[in-house]
Amino acid sequence: MADLFAADPDSVVDSDTARPLADQLRPRSLDQVIGQTHLLGPQGTLRRMISSGRLGSLILWGPPGTGKTTVARLLADQIGYNFEQISAVFSGVADLKKVFEKARFERLSGHKTLLFVDEIHRFNRAQQDGFLPVMEDGTVVLVGATTENPSFELNAALLSRSQVLRFESLGASDLEDLVGRAEALTGATLPLEPEARATLLTLADGDGRALLGLVEEVLASTKQGEMLDAAGLLTVVQRRAPIYDKAADGHYNLISALHKTIRGSDPDAALYYFARMLDAGEDPLFLARRLIRMAVEDIGLADPQALPQAVAARDAFQMLGSPEGELALAQTVVYLALAPKSNAVYTAFKAASSVAKSTGSPTPPMVILNAPTKLMKGAGYGDGYIYDHDTPEGFSGQQYFPETIGRHKFYEPVERGAERDYRKRVDYFERLRAAKADKGE
Structure with a gap:
């Protein structure tokens, strides 16, 4: 599967127009790859590896359409390794054994093998362990590609023998370059007004392969002389679903962003991430539960109404359903973001x-x-207890901690919101307790 694209039309191997643009624009060298300058630039990690003459096993981690497959293939070409590719989706133990045997045979002939494993996270733990012996004895240099967080999806043993390289989504300038290369190859300028052209880049969502698919849709669906504005573009191309998997990185990244923007008292950013998660199909009740957690974890008694607000929003959503109920959750997002914060x-x-x-x-x-019981009374249970309401201050100041561990201080109210008053109460009772202790009460 073609992964990234030539930086200039001269790098095209075959201009057969029946082939997808992504395949036609596949680069022939690392210099022609668009994007990933932190890896492929003059001081990039991969450039340093190549210049050192040594290539260790790698895990290429990043979203789709960012060049992982292409870079792996070009690495093998650059350092003169045989390139073998398998996909964890379609391969099993038998396929791995065949690849390993072929690599061992090539090694006897003095040839090294770069084994590229696409979607390596789909191999189970036992299958991942199967790579360890051939990595350690030099039979293969493993280059795995994954869209999932390796920390969660790959064995610790495999990670310890590999370097993880993060591939970034393509930026606007990278995507614009890619559109330009596609126009040069096809000899056709996209019939898009400037706003529509910017919208096209946004729809690609940092995925170069998806962008070229959209380019093909536009060229195939527009008439001679037709010029599309942004609205017209959206009628021609199907809206691409956001990169979001409720069991994977997209989910955790966005809920983390929502939580931190609420904690950081930024209602606008919080609403943005809240809307993104809803737009991607997140369960609103999951968001409601997280808002309740934020109310107690990050706001607490600085605003005692935060928790009732969050619980009420959950109840409102359950009563109204979608889409009306989302507004109650959005209101709570803003309320929590603007509330005074305390994790005391x-x-x-x-x-x-x-x-x-x-x-x-x-x-x-x-x-x-x-x-x-009488027995317990005789044993001293409750002996000497002072009923707080019988004291002038309504406070006895007795020692309530077990004697073996002594008194501890846990709660330290902050000087924000309602906790300012709680700070005064805590200090007041501490002074009373100390005074009663001095009097021997």
Whole structure:
């Protein structure tokens, strides 16, 4: 499958117009690859590897249409390795054994093999382990390509023997260059007004292969002399679905962005990521659950109404359904973004949990234990307990922590929002507690 594209028409191997543009524009050298300058530029990682004369195993990680397959093939050509390609979608253990045997035979003849494995993350853990011996003994140099986060999808052993290289989505200038090369090859200028041309680049979503497919659609669907504006373009080409997999990177990247923009008090950016997730088909109730979490994790008692707002938005969505219910969620996105922020309760709970887990099971002070039987009363359960409401301040200041661990301080209110008042209350009770301790009460 062609992956990236020639930087100039002269690099085309075969101008057969029946072939897809992506195939016709496949580059013949690394210099002709569009994009990925952080890897292929003069100081790029791959350039340094090639200049050193040594190529180790690689994992090429990035979205579709960014050049992973093409770069792997051209690497093999550049360093004089035999190129073998398999796909984890269509290959099994038997196919791997055949490739390994062929590589061993070539090695005896003094030829090295670069084995390119497309969608390597689709191999299970046992199959991934099967690469380790042939990587370690030099039978193959493995170059795997994946659109998924290698940290989650690939074995630690495989990752430890490989260098992960991140491929980036193509930028607007890269995509414009690609359109120019396609126009030069076909001899036809795209019949698009400037706004429509910009829209075409946006629809490609950083995917060069998808862009060339859109170019072909436009050229095949427009009449002689017709010029399309942005609206006309959208009627000609099918809108490309956003890159988003609810079980993969797109999902986690966007929910992370939504969470951090709300935490960072940016309602506009938060609404943007919220809208992107809905547009990509995310379950609104998943977003509602995450908003509830943000209300307690990042806002807490700085705004005690944040949690009721988030819960109410979830209930509103369940009552109204889609699309009306999304507005309640959007309102909560804005509310949470603008709310004062505090993670004091979140931090206090973590600290209390840590102490609880590390101190065993000490008995609470006898003074606060109930004494429902005579035996327990005789043993001192509840002896000396002071009923707080009977004190002038409504506060006894008794020691409630187990004696073996002593008093700890977990909750530290911030000087923002409602927690300013809670800070005053905490300080007030601390002063009372200290005064009563000095008096021996």
